Amino acid sequence: MTEVSRFFLGRANSATKLILDLRFIRIIAVILVGAGLSMAGATFQSVFNNGLASPNILGVSTGASVGAAIAILNNAPIYVIELAAFIMGIVTVVLTIVIDSFMHSKSSIGLILSGIIMSGLMQSILGSMKYIADPEDQLQSIVYWEMGSFMKVDKQALYSVGPIILVGIIFLLITRWRLNALTLDLATVKTIGINPKLNRNIMIAFATLLTAAAVCLCGVIGWIGLVVPHISRQLVGDDNRYALPMSAGVGAVLLVIADTLARSVSVNDIPLSIVTGFIGVPIFIFILIKGRNIGV
Template sequence: MVIIIKKRQNKLVMSIALLTLLALIIVSMMMGRYDLSLSEVSKYFIGQANSSSKLILELRFIRIIAVVLVGAGLSMAGATFQSVFSNGLASPNLLGVSTGSSVGAAIAILNGKSIYWIEISAFITGILTVFLTLLINKILRSNSNITLILSGIIMSGLMQSVLGSVKYIADPENQLQSIVYWELGSFMKVDSQALISVGPILIVGIIFLLLTRWRLNTLSLDTYTIKTIGINPTLNRNLMILFATLLTAASVCLCGVVGWIGLVVPHVSRSLVGEDNRYALPMTAITGAILLLIADTLARSISVNDIPLSIITGFIGVPIFIVILIRRRNVGI
């Protein structure tokens, strides 16, 4: 009986969150340097908007779709890393994936490659960074969560040095600006072509993790128990890491590095629906989309120029994470 009530509560919470996301999408389309009315937004969706408002709403809608996909993808990647490594501090940033992906994107930019090559390069270096992080942890022969985090910090530091080297030799008139754009994180340059090329990868990654989310629950068990269920723990862990890295790399390709989303959102979602990933992971996707949509709307509305996303998410994420730490101080992260 208690389980049934809990399921109903979780479904209700997720339904409210989904309605909130839909409402925020409408509000976000209305807000910007040029505020538009609800009727103008409504006319856009039924094909009756005038030429000026249609152009503005077209650009905003493309950007909003990108924000929702990246918010969902980054937060789900963070939740996946935390579940696979049984570490609440694991995130795309702390394990070095974001920095590694940025290095790949920067190298591709330095060589004048297209968005497709930037995406491939970011993915390869992201995977390589995770592999080296796990390799360092394995060489140290430690099962400690702290050692894993330290390994990620080591690789992040190394990739930051490589990124600094690439920036040093980059053309300051053109290439350096593009690289700095990736570092700060912004959806300002997202257009339909970028969304079409990267969006499907984000969608595939999100769908895969949603369909296999129950396996994240089993991966938290010991190896013997997992094998008795009939699941290959090594294969499944590698697949989860692969798709979480894919989501991170694709997000970096689209908007650069966005901090705190992959770390904070999974904790917020678990506080709302519990630890069961069958509910926590979909809730994480919705919550991540909501949080990043709020941040991006603020980034393009409160100033003449777009404020870098990592600044906004930092101001939002830090107090939230402090509250989480206070609430969980007796049970640990």
């Protein structure tokens, strides 16, 4: 083999390694997060019968941001930041459920109000952390985490968090018919042999798991979990047997497009929440103008 052949072969191998190690890993992560957040949003909207419900409704995103901020302030490595975000997101939801139990509310409104309370508390804690953070290093990392990005996703992160998202997606796909049952009146649900409170809590738990894992992997990404379920229902109707899989597909495609724009528009990655905001706001306005009943 000549030197020229070795040179071009080496360049080809390097390009292949770059595609497999960086681009492919990132695309898989984007697809999983897009599908997961969209399915979580569709699940929350069905469980709470509220078209404005989103994966942030129980405070999981703000709680995860607080966990990430704590790790960033302690100069922890990226895998510790991801773990702290995941744990704090789950802890926030547990506290939300505890507050709801003390309120003795018999409807989902109490749980939503508890989520608003915890979100407000976590936002205050996060604001305090940003105030004491080093403005030249730590503050930028915290703000960038709040806005979401796949720039730092690698094999280790995908292998550790990806299976959690995949399990959540598969579970919701298998049990999606239960979401239809939960929209029925209480007497009918009990007649068909379903415990409404237990099933509601299970669905909320898996939707929360998806949200926490997504935030753990790439930070907070807005609008996907709110807008995509409405797009899917416009396409296939309100039946969750079809709307939930459609949400997964549309969410994955939409986030791939947003991530491609985030990488292509500027030399540095634009935070994803900025891109998804520019995409999601016009779509949501169009849905409202069209007169779609969002079930508020």
